[in-house]
């Protein structure tokens with residue numbers, strides 16, 4: 069792509085570093101911003117800078133939060149003995165949207181993936197096992213997507229909990245293999261949470 073301006077080229081390059089944004093889309097977005105009042109670009113830049121500067125991760129569940137302890141963990145109405153294991157904040161949002169779940173979450177920050185060089189030590193697994201060993205958890209619900217990485221991660225955590233009095237369940241696999249949790253419709257996801265099945269049972273079924 070030949071640019072008539074170095075400034076334009078730089079802006080397009082930075083925009084195209086975002087996932088799913090190719091050079092053409094980046095150019096379209098940059099030209100769009102150029103046409104709009106300067107205020108819009110300032111607001112966008114400021115929102116992103118504020119996010120990077122001030123965002124926190126909940127000290128308890130690792131969810132993205134404005135405070136040290138997120139609103140879900142701090143809510144006295146939530147059942148703190150039930151913990152749903154998810155990959156990232158999108159899963160928390162999807163499950164919260166169903167309105168069917170009253171427990172807490174634990175955000176791993178990814179899935180074990182030897183192919184991508186992501187091991188258990190790169191994820192928030194240690195703190196989860198710590199909570200479990202302190203007797204804070206009665207039931208753990210695995211809600212990672214049904215991919216090989218998701219299954220590997222579930223199984224790794226499950227093995228870490230061996231010998232502890234914790235019920236483990238997994239949300240029913242109504243969600244097709246390879247589909248990410250974030251795309252499941254709310255009704256299906258809500259039903260999956262209510263009809264969760266024991267984790268041991270899901271292992272035999274596979």
Ligand SMILES: [Zn+2]
Pocket residue numbers: 126127128129130131137138139140141142
């Ligand atoms: Zn939290």
